[in-house]
Amino acid sequence: xxxxxxxxxxxxxxxxxxxxxxxxxxxxxxxxxxxxxxxxxxxxxxxxxxxxxxxxxxxxxxxxxxxxxxxxxxxxxxxxxxxxxxxxxxxxxxxxxxxxxxxxxxxxxxxxxxxxxxxxxxxxxxxxxxxxxxxxxxxxxxxxxxxxxxxxxxxxxxxxxxxxxxxxxxxxxxxxxxxxxxxxxxxxxxxxxxxxxxxxxxxxxxxxxxxxxxxxxxxxxxxxxxxxxxxxxxxxxxxxxxxxxxxxxxxxxxxxxxxxxxxxxxxxxxxxxxxxxxxxxxxxxxxxxxxxxxxxxxxxxxxxxxxxxxxxxxxxxxxxxxxxxxxxxxxxxxxxxxxxxxxxxxxxxxxxxxxxxxxxxxxxxxxxxxxxxxxxxxxxxxxxxxxxxxxxxxxxxxxxxxxxxxxxxxxxxxxxxxxxxxxxxxxxxxxxxxxxxxxxxxxxxxxxxxxxxxxxxxxxxxxxxxxxxxxxxxxxxxxxxxxxxxxxx
Amino acid sequence: xxxxxxxxxxxxxxxxxxxxxxxxxxxxxxxxxxxxxxxxxxxxxxxxxxxxxxxxxxxxxxxxxxxxxxxxxxxxxxxxxxxxxxxxxxxxxxxxxxxxxxxxxxxxxxxxxxxxxxxxxxxxxxxxxxxxxxxxxxxxxxxxxxxxxxxxxxxxxxxxxxxxxxxxxxxxxxxxxxxxxxxxxxxxxxxxxxxxxxxxxxxxxxxxxxxxxxxx
Numbered sequence: 001x002x003x004x005x006x007x008x009x010x011x012x013x014x015x016x017x018x019x020x021x022x023x024x025x026x027x028x029x030x031x032x033x034x035x036x037x038x039x040x041x042x043x044x045x046x047x048x049x050x051x052x053x054x055x056x057x058x059x060x061x062x063x064x065x066x067x068x069x070x071x072x073x074x075x076x077x078x079x080x081x082x083x084x085x086x087x088x089x090x091x092x093x094x095x096x097x098x099x100x101x102x103x104x105x106x107x108x109x110x111x112x113x114x115x116x117x118x119x120x121x122x123x124x125x126x127x128x129x130x131x132x133x134x135x136x137x138x139x140x141x142x143x144x145x146x147x148x149x150x151x152x153x154x155x156x157x158x159x160x161x162x163x164x165x166x167x168x169x170x171x172x173x174x175x176x177x178x179x180x181x182x183x184x185x186x187x188x189x190x191x192x193x194x195x196x197x198x199x200x201x202x203x204x205x206x207x208x209x210x211x212x213x214x215x216x217x218x219x220x221x222x223x224x225x226x227x228x229x230x231x232x233x234x235x236x237x238x239x240x241x242x243x244x245x246x247x248x249x250x251x252x253x254x255x256x257x258x259x260x261x262x263x264x265x266x267x268x269x270x271x272x273x274x275x276x277x278x279x280x281x282x283x284x285x286x287x288x289x290x291x292x293x294x295x296x297x298x299x300x301x302x303x304x305x306x307x308x309x310x311x312x313x314x315x316x317x318x319x320x321x322x323x324x325x326x327x328x329x330x331x332x333x334x335x336x337x338x339x340x341x342x343x344x345x346x347x348x349x350x351x352x353x354x355x356x357x358x359x360x361x362x363x364x365x366x367x368x369x370x371x372x373x374x375x376x377x378x379x380x381x382x383x384x385x386x387x388x389x390x391x392x393x394x395x396x397x398x399x400x401x402x403x404x405x406x407x408x409x410x411x412x413x414x415x416x417x418x419x420x421x422x423x424x425x426x427x428x429x430x431x432x433x434x435x436x437x438x439x440x441x442x443x444x445x446x447x448x449x450x451x452x453x454x455x456x457x458x459x460x461x462x463x464x465x466x467x468x469x470x471x472x473x474x475x476x477x478x479x480x481x482x483x484x485x486x487x488x489x
Numbered sequence: 490x491x492x493x494x495x496x497x498x499x500x501x502x503x504x505x506x507x508x509x510x511x512x513x514x515x516x517x518x519x520x521x522x523x524x525x526x527x528x529x530x531x532x533x534x535x536x537x538x539x540x541x542x543x544x545x546x547x548x549x550x551x552x553x554x555x556x557x558x559x560x561x562x563x564x565x566x567x568x569x570x571x572x573x574x575x576x577x578x579x580x581x582x583x584x585x586x587x588x589x590x591x592x593x594x595x596x597x598x599x600x601x602x603x604x605x606x607x608x609x610x611x612x613x614x615x616x617x618x619x620x621x622x623x624x625x626x627x628x629x630x631x632x633x634x635x636x637x638x639x640x641x642x643x644x645x646x647x648x649x650x651x652x653x654x655x656x657x658x659x660x661x662x663x664x665x666x667x668x669x670x671x672x673x674x675x676x677x678x679x680x681x682x683x684x685x686x687x688x689x690x691x692x693x694x695x696x697x698x699x700x701x702x703x704x705x
Binding site for chain 1: 498505527547636666670671673689691694
């Protein structure tokens with residue numbers, strides 16, 4: 001069993017990758033522009049609903065309930081999807097899912113596939129697998145196409161090319177598209193023209209490639225339906241024009257009944273792109289005779305998800321409907337963009353989902369990539385308490401480290417242990433304050449400590465530290481008591 | 490087969506993780522679903538005239554264009570198509586013959602190829618539901634409303650909505666769609682669009698670039 005989440009196992013730790021991102025002013029401008037706009041749109045669209053909080057509560061309750069009975073709902077989904085002529089496959093991990101999908105495509109002797117944006121396929125690195133076995137995957141979502149043609153990596157769950165501006169997009173298209181053949185003499189950086197180029201580039205693929213690959217936003221147990229929510233119509237193209245459709249779906253995407261869509265079809269579009277409803281939703285169950293693909297598969301993927309289920313607090317991570325609102329709201333994401341997270345899942349949700357899927361074996365720096373300000377929790381349409389989970393993960397990581405000899409002897413751990421002792425005793429605390437007041441003297445300049453030596457330098461790298469005052473609170477308090485008592489006498 | 494073992498493994502992992510007992514689990518699950526709090530708005534509140542004006546404004550907001558019927562549907566259809574300069578239209582196999590005005594060519598979609606779906610001026614269909622609050626129209630796969638590809642590949646879509654099928658909220662729409670929930674459903678709100686380039690909304694990436702809605 002090997003759980004793989006994109007290339008996160010081999011990515012640089014967050015602080016290192018973040019430095020590179022922070023040095024890229026163009027990237028930061030692009031990220032700020034896009035996140036500012038989405039945030040404002042989201043705020044307007046959620047603000048106009050008087051029952052927004054009730055929708056969040058319902059979404060949270062539905063997801064919690066589903067996960068508590070996930071085995072029941074998965075079997076119900078399987079029964080109904082199969083009854084409608086679909087084929088259900090189960091994959092324990094990324095390798096199994098890739099092997100199943102590769103086998104189906106090879107069985108059709110297909111050399112190309114068209115893809116609708118699917119996070120799950122990025123998670124299992126499906127494109128890389130397909131290329132290895134000689135199948136060309138064509139991304140059809142405009143942003144994914146930009147990322148694919150630019151040999152880049154997605155930087156946002158919902159708008160993967162948010163870090164690239166129109167001038168850069170034009171350069172990529174000029175380099176990688178046969179513009180003359182598409183009847184385009186000159187390409188400007190006008191978004192309308194760029195979208196038109198993408199339309200022409202993909203049109204032929206849509207009409208001729210006969211295997212489509214998708215993910216799903218929801219899987220409805222009661223009807224055996226899959227739901228894909230999108231904007232451009234590339235999703236509908238991939239879902240209806242090919243002869244064969246394969247959807248790769250994480251097991252946490254289940255919802256119990258058709259009626260439950262009344263909640264998520266309100267909360268997802270408003271949270272993700274700030275629209276009352278996104279342009280297109282497709283819902284289908286297995287095969288529809290005479291309409292769309294007549295061979296329909298779904299691959300239900302575990303890939304570490306069941307590992308999050310025993311503890312209630314961790315399990316809540318699986319409530320996520322991938323709206324991306326927490327990325328847009330996060331002050332850390334605002335500064336670094338998505339690449340620094342080294343995961344296909346970026347931002348606050350990425351910081352909790354990526355390490356947990358991999359049993360904390362990789363991406364151990366991600367739970368620290370947060371100021372714990374709580375903005376992610378406030379905007380989450382299914383009320384995942386991300387800050388609390390981040391703290392829990394930090395605790396787990398520290399305790400795991402403390403269980404190794406190297407971790408025990410690590411200066412940071414020893415310092416923290418010493419601090420714990422000092423904080424636990426009032427006498428030690430007073431003594432330590434006295435020592436610190438003496439020791440700080442050479443570091444104070446103009447009333448602030450701007451550089452600390454050695455291990456402590458990390459703290460002052462990006463902020464000043466206020467020196468300890470002449471009189472501590474506890475000194476002031478005891479003096480005050482003494483004066484008051486004297487006054488009374 | 491690997492998939493069989495995988496199925497057993499995954500379901501077992503879940504049951505162990507949840508400490509699930511088999512006795513009465515399904516009944517308990519059904520009972521708990523009914524206890525999910527649903528305090529959000531579920532019952533429509535607006536009068537029909539207000540509903541239609543809300544639907545109208547939301548449709549325009551998403552770049553769809555509303556038209557209003559004046560009594561005779563065929564005449565209404567002819568009026569819109571003439572205004573748009575469309576002459577050759579695809580219709581679903583069971584599209585009512587009394588809705589096909591003279592002077593236009595209507596091609597019933599009897600298994601047209603993908604290529605054939607591109608060789609026309611557009612498509613005309615009825616629909617199941619209109620949702621006022623979000624400016625959304627819902628189509629279901631049927632002989633009356635057509636298959637999904639037929640409303641996707643052509644560049645123009647004229648969709649006919651009955652006044653009584655317009656609802657205010659998403660929950661009311663979902664309630665009315667309950668009878669068609671096993672069918673392939675397509676929700677659309679305005680013509681195809683993207684915001685992938687610097688969050689600028691661009692119309693018509695892949696689906697029909699023009700959406701007209703005739704309210705009868």
